[in-house]
Amino acid sequence: MGSPPVAQVQNLSVLRDGLLAVDGVSFSLAPETDTALVGPNGAGKSTLVAALLGLLPRSGGSVRILGQELGPAGELPRSVRSQIAYLPQTLALQGRFPLSVNEFVGFGFDLPGLNLAWLAGGSRGRRQAIQQALQRTGCADLGDRLLSELSGGQLKRVLLAFCVVRPRRLLVLDEAQAGLDVPSTEQFHQLLLELRRQEGWTVLQVSHDLEMVRRSCDQVLCLNRRLRCSGSPDHALSPDRLLELYGPNVVPYRHQHNHAGAQRP
Amino acid sequence: MTDLTAIRSVLAEPFMQRALLGGLLTGALGGLLGSFAVLRQLSFFSDALGHSALLGISLGILLGVNPTLVLIPFAVVFALLVNQLVARSGLPADALLNIVYSTSLAFAVVALSLVETYRGGIQQLLFGDILGISWSDLTVIAVLLLGALIYLALSLRAQVLLTLNTDLAEAFGVGASRHWLAFIVLLAVVVAVSIKAVGVLLISAFVVIPACGGRLVSRHFPLYALISACLGGGCALLGLLGSGLTNLPSGPCVVIVQFAGFLLALLVSQMTPRPPATAVPAGRHSPGGDRGALESR
Numbered sequence: 001m002g003s004p005p006v007a008q009v010q011n012l013s014v015l016r017d018g019l020l021a022v023d024g025v026s027f028s029l030a031p032e033t034d035t036a037l038v039g040p041n042g043a044g045k046s047t048l049v050a051a052l053l054g055l056l057p058r059s060g061g062s063v064r065i066l067g068q069e070l071g072p073a074g075e076l077p078r079s080v081r082s083q084i085a086y087l088p089q090t091l092a093l094q095g096r097f098p099l100s101v102n103e104f105v106g107f108g109f110d111l112p113g114l115n116l117a118w119l120a121g122g123s124r125g126r127r128q129a130i131q132q133a134l135q136r137t138g139c140a141d142l143g144d145r146l147l148s149e150l151s152g153g154q155l156k157r158v159l160l161a162f163c164v165v166r167p168r169r170l171l172v173l174d175e176a177q178a179g180l181d182v183p184s185t186e187q188f189h190q191l192l193l194e195l196r197r198q199e200g201w202t203v204l205q206v207s208h209d210l211e212m213v214r215r216s217c218d219q220v221l222c223l224n225r226r227l228r229c230s231g232s233p234d235h236a237l238s239p240d241r242l243l244e245l246y247g248p249n250v251v252p253y254r255h256q257h258n259h260a261g262a263q264r265p
Numbered sequence: 266m267t268d269l270t271a272i273r274s275v276l277a278e279p280f281m282q283r284a285l286l287g288g289l290l291t292g293a294l295g296g297l298l299g300s301f302a303v304l305r306q307l308s309f310f311s312d313a314l315g316h317s318a319l320l321g322i323s324l325g326i327l328l329g330v331n332p333t334l335v336l337i338p339f340a341v342v343f344a345l346l347v348n349q350l351v352a353r354s355g356l357p358a359d360a361l362l363n364i365v366y367s368t369s370l371a372f373a374v375v376a377l378s379l380v381e382t383y384r385g386g387i388q389q390l391l392f393g394d395i396l397g398i399s400w401s402d403l404t405v406i407a408v409l410l411l412g413a414l415i416y417l418a419l420s421l422r423a424q425v426l427l428t429l430n431t432d433l434a435e436a437f438g439v440g441a442s443r444h445w446l447a448f449i450v451l452l453a454v455v456v457a458v459s460i461k462a463v464g465v466l467l468i469s470a471f472v473v474i475p476a477c478g479g480r481l482v483s484r485h486f487p488l489y490a491l492i493s494a495c496l497g498g499g500c501a502l503l504g505l506l507g508s509g510l511t512n513l514p515s516g517p518c519v520v521i522v523q524f525a526g527f528l529l530a531l532l533v534s535q536m537t538p539r540p541p542a543t544a545v546p547a548g549r550h551s552p553g554g555d556r557g558a559l560e561s562r
Contacts, residue, residue: 053436078438086436091429097304098480098489099425107422112438114419118487146484147429172436 006202012061014051021047034203036213039223045206085163087176097148108162133165153184173205275509287398288501290406295471296497300490303476313366314456315468317343320369323376336457344453393464393516474523478530500526
């Protein structure tokens with residue numbers, strides 16, 4: 001018998017602005033796997049992710065994360081909640097935002113609830129965890145920079161440091177690579193892959209990058225309000241399935257050369 | 266020498282001592298709350314609250330109830346209603362707040378015109394009367410400052426995360442709606458309590474100017490909140506002292522000194538070398554995004 005799934009979604013439906021944005025979706029996330037959620041704009045991907053995390057109320061169905069049922073208002077025991085990480089597309093950093101990278105990553109280390117863990121940089125263990133997280137994500141030299149001074153690629157790496165600063169089991173990304181150029185996207189995915197293997201994360205990521213999904217994901221969920229199909233990338237992203245999901249304007253494209261081989265000296 | 270004597274004689278007056286202490290506390294409170302309000306794009310909200318306070322005072326006078334007693338519950342209810350209105354209407358927050366504050370002002374002026382004589386005078390309502398502050402007023406402001414300081418320090422993680430992105434905050438265990446509402450209520454109470462000293466027209470300056478000055482020179486969040494509070498309190502103290510020495514109106518004097526403090530912060534920030542800022546657009550789910558500046562889920 002295999003390990004129990006990290007997340008299990010049964011017949012999930014979500015109403016948004018009076019419309020059924022997600023309709024009767026069921027799937028599960030096996031431990032230490034990478035699942036992509038794909039579909040056209042307005043398909044309900046972000047809504048599904050928000051409902052899975054308990055950020056939006058469900059109109060039907062159930063969600064279990066790490067064996068715990070998500071409450072009607074998104075309640076989860078603190079011990080479970082602290083094992084979930086989430087990466088949004090962007091942060092509200094208009095203008096100069098007086099928050100250093102060290103401080104931000106430190107808030108990723110602190111547990112929810114009222115506390116003064118941040119005072120004077122926190123305990124020695126907290127400061128060490130911040131340094132290690134920044135080193136592992138290639139941000140060791142960014143600790144004193146303001147979040148609002150970072151480039152898009154640096155900000156994404158700092159967000160990963162925010163997640164990795166404390167052990168987690170489930171990482172949910174909502175188009176986290178949006179706004180990055182091609183090299184930064186590639187670097188971000190390499191780093192995510194590395195951290196996922198080291199940390200044993202189970203990943204659910206909303207993505208429009210079908211080539212990346214084909215290369216690095218174990219499971220693909222094709223959503224357009226309802227789950228249109230799911231399975232391995234080869235199965236779910238076949239030309240027929242893509243035609244059904246996106247219409248005739250999406251042309252499947254496969255990389256012909258091997259990235260890993262090309263990088264070797 | 267003459268200046269020192271003049272300062273001594275000003276400081277010797279009990280009403281001036283109360284005014285200076287009141288200015289220090291009110292300024293610090295405005296700076297502290299403002300440091301969060303400015304980052305959440307709530308500057309205009311404090312302005313709308315200030316104008317609504319005038320309506321609260323007018324209603325109190327019309328109903329024959331002590332306006333001070335009416336003001337705090339009125340400001341809290343008003344803030345919660347406006348918060349819901351912005352969240353549900355789907356209109357941009359700045360446009361809606363403009364409607365709210367101009368309408369409040371219109372109703373307040375109509376209500377005041379129905380009262381034959383108002384002892385306080387419209388001038389005091391508009392620009393405040395910090396010289397008339399009492400020891401009980403000072404106690405309320407001091408307790409409020411202490412309460413705000415304790416709440417914001419203990420919930421700093423929650424406050425920062427929900428300012429950056431409400432979804433991120435909630436996913437990491439922050440009760441974003443609860444903290445958002447608590448902050449709105451706190452801001453409403455602070456505005457209501459400070460109105461007597463600062464006046465309807467100048468209250469938003471107390472919230473916005475010190476925080477913007479602090480934002481320009483801080484690279485750490487707790488330091489930013491602290492500098493904003495100190496800038497607010499310090500400028501209020503200097504402004505009131507200047508007002509006492511020159512017989513100029515107190516509220517405007519404080520705001521002018523706050524503006525000078527802001528210019529100084531701007532100068533310091535321009536002289537400090539720092540890496541170029543990278544523009545990052547507001548998140549789709551962030552308070553500054555298209556969900557509206559005041560919305561909480």
